Amino acid sequence: MTTPTSTSTAARAAAIVSQYFSAPIASLEATALLLGTELAASGNLGPLSSQQIDALVEPHALATVALPDVHIYGAGFIATVGLLTDERNHLSWWQGDDPKRLLLAAQSVNKEHIDYSELEWFRVPMETGRGHVAGPYVDYLCSDEYTITIAAPVHIDGTFVGVAGLDLLIDSVERQLLPKLAELGDKVTLVNSVGRVVISTDPRHATGDAVRGGALAELERTECEGVALEIIAE
Amino acid sequence: MHSTDSAETPRNSAAVADDAARSRDAARPGRLQGSLFQSIGDAGRAELVERRLASAITGGHLRAGERLPSENDLARSFGVAPTTVRESLLALRSQGLVVTRRGRNGGSFVADSADPVAHARTALAATSRVALRDLGAHYAAITAACVRLAARRAVPSEVQQVRSRLARLDESDLEQWRSTLDDAQIELVALSQSARLTREQMRLQAEMSPMLRLIDVDETSRQAQPALLASVVDAVEAGDDHEAVAATERMVDAVINALIDLQSQSR
Structure with missing residues (x-):
């Protein structure tokens, strides 16, 4: 069973993880609130176009991507279908080290026509009205990389109009968070809410693997406050 | 120096033969070098942009009548100069894949006749x-x-x-x-x-x-x-x-x- 050592290791690891995600989550929630207010003000003047949305979203997205300490790959706003006058599916999204607005044209299979309302990072905030951490998953819409997306719903006068989101590449999370967890000395594995390995100080536990059926499945999980991830300490 | 020499003394003849084989392999071009030095073609940047857009249109990923992003947006996205994008759009127009409309709601559009x-x-x-x-x-x-x-x-x-x-x-x-x-x-x-x-x-x-x-x-x-x-x-x-x-x-x-x-x- 759980020893006192691993309990305290798990608690310390969970605190490190919560700390790492706290600034991006706080920034995103502030953005979602502000955007709701700004959209409501613009909407009063008439129906919104994709250009107007982009102009509103860009400063928030660029500020989010520029946050210190946590490497954020992309950020922006995805309007619900039918909000805009000129485009059915519009992604107002900036990404990359020198952030540029994402153009979906001509990159791959029908990206323009992907129905994102079914995708977890859009669907869960839409259905629950609350922020959500999705992934890790292969983000074939925006980053094309193995990604965690943090998303928060945007409302105008209580009506859901879309999702503000940000992407963290697992590659960056590994580079930034793993050394901090490794300092604890014990084997520590970060898993998401469906039991998928995000990163682990034990090189045998591969990112993306499911813990079910393996040695980790039976061990106690410690929740990370403020973010839907869990720590398993061995 | 002396200690290094004595450390090498026990090496047997098999190891020496192995070394010789390895240095022969190093002198021969590896199998992968063939693909390394394959032609990368001399297509200009405008031609690459043109080909990318053409395959999106003929593949049906950009639909007939659909508005293309602005020249500046395309240039930023492809990482090329706006003049390069303009050149490729000109070529796509001459192929009949793209039409350009002037005016307030103008821009480049996928031609209505483009049928994937x-x-x-x-x-x-x-x-x-x-x-x-x-x-x-x-x-x-x-x-x-x-x-x-x-x-x-x-x-x-x-x-x-x-x-x-x-x-x-x-x-x-x-x-x-x-x-x-x-x-x-x-x-x-x-x-x-x-x-x-x-x-x-x-x-x-x-x-x-x-x-x-x-x-x-x-x-x-x-x-x-x-x-x-x-x-x-x-x-x-x-x-x-x-x-x-x-x-x-x-x-x-x-x-x-x-x-x-x-x-x-x-x-």
């Missing part, structure tokens, strides 16, 4: 049977690798998402039908958790998709495809990686055979 199915028909007729089989082999290899991993890694709720997408297939709109099926395929392989494999699958899907529209018009082959994909989904959900691979191979075989049948009918 017609392009796919020409492409299929111009493709040899051996190339089609090879495309099938590549597609099957990537998809099989993805679903093998997905079967080990996916959780039931994620597989359920793919299933509910398949449940929305609607035969009354064949364009929508194909794009839903493509999306379901990509969503399934993304459950592998491998970004590289998923990107490769998307590239292959984009290549295959216009040709698949040609066989979608045939009711028998249209109805066979969701059923074949559903059996891959079932195997992934059951965590049965061997069956997921076998079902993938059955699915790709059926598709390639249908394409080859169609090709031989029209020859």
Whole structure:
């Protein structure tokens, strides 16, 4: 069973993880609130176009991507279908080290026509009205990389109009968070809410693997406050 | 110096022979060097942009009448100068793939006459049977690798998402039908958790998709495809990686055979 050592290791690891995600989550929630207010003000003047949305979203997205300490790959706003006058599916999204607005044209299979309302990072905030951490998953819409997306719903006068989101590449999370967890000395594995390995100080536990059926499945999980991830300490 | 010399004394003759063989190998160009020094072509940047946009249009990923992003947006996105984009748009106009309208709501649009199915028909007729089989082999290899991993890694709720997408297939709109099926395929392989494999699958899907529209018009082959994909989904959900691979191979075989049948009918 759980020893006192691993309990305290798990608690310390969970605190490190919560700390790492706290600034991006706080920034995103502030953005979602502000955007709701700004959209409501613009909407009063008439129906919104994709250009107007982009102009509103860009400063928030660029500020989010520029946050210190946590490497954020992309950020922006995805309007619900039918909000805009000129485009059915519009992604107002900036990404990359020198952030540029994402153009979906001509990159791959029908990206323009992907129905994102079914995708977890859009669907869960839409259905629950609350922020959500999705992934890790292969983000074939925006980053094309193995990604965690943090998303928060945007409302105008209580009506859901879309999702503000940000992407963290697992590659960056590994580079930034793993050394901090490794300092604890014990084997520590970060898993998401469906039991998928995000990163682990034990090189045998591969990112993306499911813990079910393996040695980790039976061990106690410690929740990370403020973010839907869990720590398993061995 | 002396200690180094004495450390080397016990080396036996086999090790020396091994070293000699290794230095001979180093002197010979490796097998991979052949591909390293293959021609990269001398296409200019405008031509590369033109080719990218042309294949998106003929592949049906940009639809007839659809507005292209602005020249400046395209330039930023492709990482080229706006004049380069202008040059490539000029070439696309002369091919009849793009039209430009002036005025307040102006810009570049995909020509109304750009018909991906017609392009796919020409492409299929111009493709040899051996190339089609090879495309099938590549597609099957990537998809099989993805679903093998997905079967080990996916959780039931994620597989359920793919299933509910398949449940929305609607035969009354064949364009929508194909794009839903493509999306379901990509969503399934993304459950592998491998970004590289998923990107490769998307590239292959984009290549295959216009040709698949040609066989979608045939009711028998249209109805066979969701059923074949559903059996891959079932195997992934059951965590049965061997069956997921076998079902993938059955699915790709059926598709390639249908394409080859169609090709031989029209020859």
